[in-house]
Amino acid sequence: RMNTKKITTSSQALDGLLGGGIETRTMTEFFGEFGSGKTQLCHQLSVNVQLPPEKGGLNGKAVYIDTEGTFRWERIEAMSKSVGLDPDTAMNNIYYMRAINSDHQMAIVEDLQELIVKDPAIKLVIVDSVTSHFRAEYPGRENLAVRQQKMNKHLHQLVRLAEMYDLATIITNQVMARPDMFYGDPTVAVGGHTLYHVPGIRIQIKKSRGNKRIARVVDAPHLPEGEVVFAITEEGVRD
Ligand code: GTP
Numbered sequence: 167r168m169n170t171k172k173i174t175t176s177s178q179a180l181d182g183l184l185g186g187g188i189e190t191r192t193m194t195e196f197f198g199e200f201g202s203g204k205t206q207l208c209h210q211l212s213v214n215v216q217l218p219p220e221k222g223g224l225n226g227k228a229v230y231i232d233t234e235g236t237f238r239w240e241r242i243e244a245m246s247k248s249v250g251l252d253p254d255t256a257m258n259n260i261y262y263m264r265a266i267n268s269d270h271q272m273a274i275v276e277d278l279q280e281l282i283v284k285d286p287a288i289k290l291v292i293v294d295s296v297t298s299h300f301r302a303e304y305p306g307r308e309n310l311a312v313r314q315q316k317m318n319k320h321l322h323q324l325v326r327l328a329e330m331y332d333l334a335t336i337i338t339n340q341v342m343a344r345p346d347m348f349y350g351d352p353t354v355a356v357g358g359h360t361l362y363h364v365p366g367i368r369i370q371i372k373k374s375r376g377n378k379r380i381a382r383v384v385d386a387p388h389l390p391e392g393e394v395v396f397a398i399t400e401e402g403v404r405d
């Protein structure tokens with residue numbers, strides 16, 4: 167894993183789990199049930215990528231592809247203030263894109279190369295959530311083949327962007343907290359095997375007491391096993 171750079175999550179525990187933070191040249195998946203904190207982590211990282219390297223950032227910009235309409239500028243404002251960034255600058259450094267359906271979502275990613283070449287400061291691309299449109303538009307077993315085919319194309323484009331432009335890509339995926347769906351076999355989690363063969367780092371997030379969350383890395387031989395606890399506070403992601 168030579169020459170990868172890291173973006174801090176603002177939780178030392180979570181950074182520790184990830185070997186320093188979210189990695190460039192890699193696709194990272196956050197998966198977990200509703201309210202587990204996937205979207206909050208995405209907000210935090212789209213702020214933190216802008217930090218200088220000595221504070222855990224890449225002096226970079228972010229692309230935030232929002233498929234569910236859950237992005238909040240007010241959260242960016244609060245999080246950026248709290249890490250010492252000017253909120254207006256921080257908001258300007260995020261390219262916000264709302265994907266209204268799966269075709270639109272795919273088209274946005276297909277066109278992204280052009281934007282990244284124009285603005286090489288882009289060091290983070292987020293798709294929150296990567297699965298929701300595909301699940302809604304291609305439900306059930308009868309659509310599994312076409313859903314997987316489209317998802318795989320989309321995911322490989324995200325992986326390729328990460329590798330070509332030395333940036334981090336983050337995808338989120340809502341997974342119901344049903345034991346038969348994933349606690350036994352985490353690889354079954356993602357849209358029914360959909361992401362199974364896609365390279366990258368998968369982080370499972372679980373709700374805990376109050377604002378506490380539990381994260382663990384799944385299927386990453388180069389990272390230590392085990393769980394860490396982090397919190398979602400008014401200021402953002404914290405220990
Ligand atoms: P889905 O998209 O529904 O799958 O959930 P998610 O995993 O994206 O959850 P999200 O990141 O939206 O986390 C929601 C939780 O974050 C809430 O239940 C709150 O606990 C916390 N949260 C969200 N906004 C704020 C905020 O402004 N202040 C504080 N203190 N906590 C917040």
Ligand code: MG
Pocket residue numbers: 204205206236294
């Ligand atoms: Mg969300």
